[in-house]
Amino acid sequence: MESYGTLLKSTREQKNLDYETVERETTLTRQYLIALEEEDAAAFPGEPYLVGFLRTYAEYLGLESEELIKLYHAKKIQESPVPPGLLERNRPKFLIPLIVVASTLFVVGLGLYLYFGLFKVPQRLAEKAQLAQESTKAHQYTFDGQTQTRRLYKGDQILVPSTNDEDGYIILTIGSTLGSLAVETPAGRQMFDLSEERDLDVDGDGIKDLILYLSDISATDESRGAEVRMLLRDESYSALVASTTQEPDSVEDVAATQKPATVIVRGVQPTQFTLNISFRGPCLLRYQSDGVTDENYYQSGDVLNITATRGNPIRLWISNHNALKIQVVADARTYDLDLGRAGEVMVEEIRWLRDSSGSRLVVLELD
Numbered sequence: 001m002e003s004y005g006t007l008l009k010s011t012r013e014q015k016n017l018d019y020e021t022v023e024r025e026t027t028l029t030r031q032y033l034i035a036l037e038e039e040d041a042a043a044f045p046g047e048p049y050l051v052g053f054l055r056t057y058a059e060y061l062g063l064e065s066e067e068l069i070k071l072y073h074a075k076k077i078q079e080s081p082v083p084p085g086l087l088e089r090n091r092p093k094f095l096i097p098l099i100v101v102a103s104t105l106f107v108v109g110l111g112l113y114l115y116f117g118l119f120k121v122p123q124r125l126a127e128k129a130q131l132a133q134e135s136t137k138a139h140q141y142t143f144d145g146q147t148q149t150r151r152l153y154k155g156d157q158i159l160v161p162s163t164n165d166e167d168g169y170i171i172l173t174i175g176s177t178l179g180s181l182a183v184e185t186p187a188g189r190q191m192f193d194l195s196e197e198r199d200l201d202v203d204g205d206g207i208k209d210l211i212l213y214l215s216d217i218s219a220t221d222e223s224r225g226a227e228v229r230m231l232l233r234d235e236s237y238s239a240l241v242a243s244t245t246q247e248p249d250s251v252e253d254v255a256a257t258q259k260p261a262t263v264i265v266r267g268v269q270p271t272q273f274t275l276n277i278s279f280r281g282p283c284l285l286r287y288q289s290d291g292v293t294d295e296n297y298y299q300s301g302d303v304l305n306i307t308a309t310r311g312n313p314i315r316l317w318i319s320n321h322n323a324l325k326i327q328v329v330a331d332a333r334t335y336d337l338d339l340g341r342a343g344e345v346m347v348e349e350i351r352w353l354r355d356s357s358g359s360r361l362v363v364l365e366l367d
Contacts, residue, residue: 004054004071005039011061012037026060028053039075142169145232147282147320149215153177153225160202160209170202178222181214197297199233208233211297213282231282261353261362262337265330270352270359273330275314277304281323289314298324313351315366321346330361337363 002010012022019030032053035043044050051069058065115121138155141148145161152158158172175182181192187204192214199208209232216227277285279302286295289308295317298304308314318324326337328350347366352359 002071003039003075004058004068005037007063007068007071008057008061009037011063015061022057022060026056028057033057039072041076143210143230143232147229147231149227149229151216151225151227152181154222158230162203172202174226176222177217177224177226179217179219181217181226181228183212211282211284213299229282231284233284261364263360263362264328264335264337264350265333265361266358270354270361271331272307272309273314273328273350273361274308275304275306275316275350276327276329276334277306278325279303279323280325281320283323284319285324286317287314308350313349315349316347318346318348328361 019033022028022033023030031043034040036050036054036057041047041050044053051072054068054072055065058068138157139153140157140159141150142159143161152174154174154177156174158174159169160172161168162170170186173184175184175189180194183190183192183200185200185202185204187201190198190200192198192212194214194217197211197213200210200212201207202209211231211233213229213231214226215229218224279298279300281300282297284295284297285304286293287304287306289306290312300323306314328335328337349364349366350361351364352361
């Protein structure tokens with residue numbers, strides 16, 4: 001929409017009228033004619049003068065004077081400042097207290113959620129108090145010969161069965177769980193560092209009785225105690241050593257004196273085969289293959305591969321058969337062996353046997 005000043009000027013120019021002509025024929029001075037075309041309201045003594053001159057000039061040019069006056073009023077309204085009262089919103093008196101209360105409730109609710117829900121502070125405090133109480137309270141545990149993993153604290157006692165002691169037990173006392181584990185035995189204090197595994201002589205007779213492994217201990221907080229794994233060594237070790245005297249001189253002797261063989265492969269010539277052994281628990285294992293003998297104490301996750309060449313056998317002495325899984329790889333195939341029970345001490349030999357029907361790879365369980 002054009003403004004009234006633009007309409008006045010464009011109409012005058014279309015009629016080829018200059019200011020002198022319009023001034024002479026309307027009695028309006030040149031000053032007011034230019035002010036009307038430029039919409040300069042400040043050039044007039046007052047609004048009535050501007051409206052009267054605008055009507056006269058519009059009618060002289062043949063324009064609708066009332067329409068131009070409406071355009072003038074519209075422009076005036078647009079340029080007039082908005083009264084301050086229209087810009088300000090009347091806020092309810094209760095709004096600020098409501099905002100304060102809502103904010104307070106939100107902060108309190110958030111704090112309660114973080115305290116009880118996310119960080120679980122009361123639960124952690126209770127667990128810490130219980131841990132502190134447990135760490136200051138001495139316990140007694142009886143070692144029954146089975147592999148055990150316990151968290152021990154200062155003052156705890158381990159009762160190891162013994163036929164040489166009047167009470168029937170040898171008492172091991174935890175002396176310290178800060179940085180290093182101190183175990184008080186009749187033979188003196190024994191110290192263990194983190195991740196250290198060592199044979200332990202509990203009664204000072206020169207014979208190693210236990211295998212002890214320290215898996216966790218704090219260097220700064222004695223109340224956390226120490227996580228210890230214990231394994232009886234003497235029975236397993238004795239059984240393994242005793243079994244080494246029973247090796248037969250020939251394949252015929254093996255077949256005649258041992259239990260029935262478990263057949264793995266039939267009808268092939270004696271070839272190289274491999275044992276893949278994965279450990280799922282602690283186990284003392286000795287093996288003999290190709291004239292090499294090796295013995296070690298293995299942990300969960302360890303892997304051992306043994307290969308027999310030129311048809312030679314592999315003999316295994318196992319302290320805990322259920323702690324390992326054995327796979328035999330022969331003739332480009334893999335066979336799983338599932339022999340023995342938890343805690344069972346066994347001696348096995350995997351070897352080739354030949355008879356009238358051919359060769360077969362078997363597992364012999366030795367007495």
